[in-house]
Amino acid sequence: MPITSQQLEEKLKAELQASHLKIVDTSDGCGSKFQAVIVSPQFEGKPLLQRHRLVNTVLEAELKEIHAFSMKTLTPEQWQKEQS
Amino acid sequence: MATLKEIPDVTGFRNAIKETTGLVVVHFSASWAPQCGQMNEVLSELAKDPGYINVTFIKLEAEDVPEISEEYSISAVPTCVFVRRGKLLDRLDGANVAELTKKVKLLASQSDVSVPSMPEPPKEDLNSRLKRLINTEEVMLFMKGNPSEPKCGFSRQIVQILNENNVKFGSFDILADEEVRQGLKTYSNWPTYPQLYSKGELLGGLDIVKELAESGELKSQLPAQQSLDDRLKGLINKAPVMVFMKGEKAVPRCGFSKQTVAILNDTGIDYDTFDILSDEEVRQGLKTFSNWPTYPQLYVKGELVGGLDIIKELQESGELLTILKDGQ
Numbered sequence: 001m002p003i004t005s006q007q008l009e010e011k012l013k014a015e016l017q018a019s020h021l022k023i024v025d026t027s028d029g030c031g032s033k034f035q036a037v038i039v040s041p042q043f044e045g046k047p048l049l050q051r052h053r054l055v056n057t058v059l060e061a062e063l064k065e066i067h068a069f070s071m072k073t074l075t076p077e078q079w080q081k082e083q084s
Numbered sequence: 085m086a087t088l089k090e091i092p093d094v095t096g097f098r099n100a101i102k103e104t105t106g107l108v109v110v111h112f113s114a115s116w117a118p119q120c121g122q123m124n125e126v127l128s129e130l131a132k133d134p135g136y137i138n139v140t141f142i143k144l145e146a147e148d149v150p151e152i153s154e155e156y157s158i159s160a161v162p163t164c165v166f167v168r169r170g171k172l173l174d175r176l177d178g179a180n181v182a183e184l185t186k187k188v189k190l191l192a193s194q195s196d197v198s199v200p201s202m203p204e205p206p207k208e209d210l211n212s213r214l215k216r217l218i219n220t221e222e223v224m225l226f227m228k229g230n231p232s233e234p235k236c237g238f239s240r241q242i243v244q245i246l247n248e249n250n251v252k253f254g255s256f257d258i259l260a261d262e263e264v265r266q267g268l269k270t271y272s273n274w275p276t277y278p279q280l281y282s283k284g285e286l287l288g289g290l291d292i293v294k295e296l297a298e299s300g301e302l303k304s305q306l307p308a309q310q311s312l313d314d315r316l317k318g319l320i321n322k323a324p325v326m327v328f329m330k331g332e333k334a335v336p337r338c339g340f341s342k343q344t345v346a347i348l349n350d351t352g353i354d355y356d357t358f359d360i361l362s363d364e365e366v367r368q369g370l371k372t373f374s375n376w377p378t379y380p381q382l383y384v385k386g387e388l389v390g391g392l393d394i395i396k397e398l399q400e401s402g403e404l405l406t407i408l409k410d411g412q
Contacts, residue, residue, distance in 0.1 A: 048292045058277050070291045
């Protein structure tokens, strides 16, 4: 069964308490390419490397199936700045 | 006739182990322990046995080579270890002569069956290999394909970003080496490629590099790239007397360079050389930097003295030694 963006969102929301999530399936539904914007308080004080590692860990199983996954990881504060 | 070899030092032992493809029996011994003498007698006898012509018997003073003793976890003497191509096969603690003879016999016979005619080079442990690879260059990119022909979109993008930022980097094609491909994921705790390393530290994948490039932080995360001028300055000042030549001091690769080396060797002055054939950037750069179109070039204290013709003239006039000594 192909991976859906909804599946990824649920997982990230549960594990990272993501306050904002935007995951776009750029593979036209075959579940192999995603672009994600993830906003989580858990990113606070962590360098990019650690943030990506955190996401990678949460999505460990899914990433094995996904061919291309790119992400932006923001703290709520950064996210707010970007919105304004 | 073979004998029990006494090896006094660590290097000697390492070489002996490296050069031998057959079974090596190493006795960790101590001269003050009578049981060790007994073991040595037996080992000497075994060494004489023509049936064990392919077996190497080594005696080490365990306390003289603590590094080796520790490697093989030697806690008491006598202890014998049985090694083949650097791999520990078995060990025998204590002075058990019967067991020793038995083990040698067993392990030696195995070697005759299992040793292929062409011994494989000893395999480097994967982690040390990965560590070496990520440190090959100050900036290393592990990617699919190579920079001129990336084999995936992410790898292509990261190469493009690095090129746009004039970052010099080495690369490794993970498609060509499945062991590295899988191993590095675990080693660096990073599941995907490309991976960019700076001084052996993982910087991240494409997304991170992209963000760093956009925010202008990329440069600061990478080791300062020395400008060519700085590099050349460093090189001409590497030693008080420096020769930039074709080939190396011992193997000059052009007649002019060869003559230069001969003249300098005659002076007895210490000097260092740089092989411009090994580095096209230096070769071209130094011509401009010093405004001197040919090689060899002689520098004293970072100042260009000249090429071969000048060196020859100085030698003839007797000034050469004075100038070179100035650099000492």
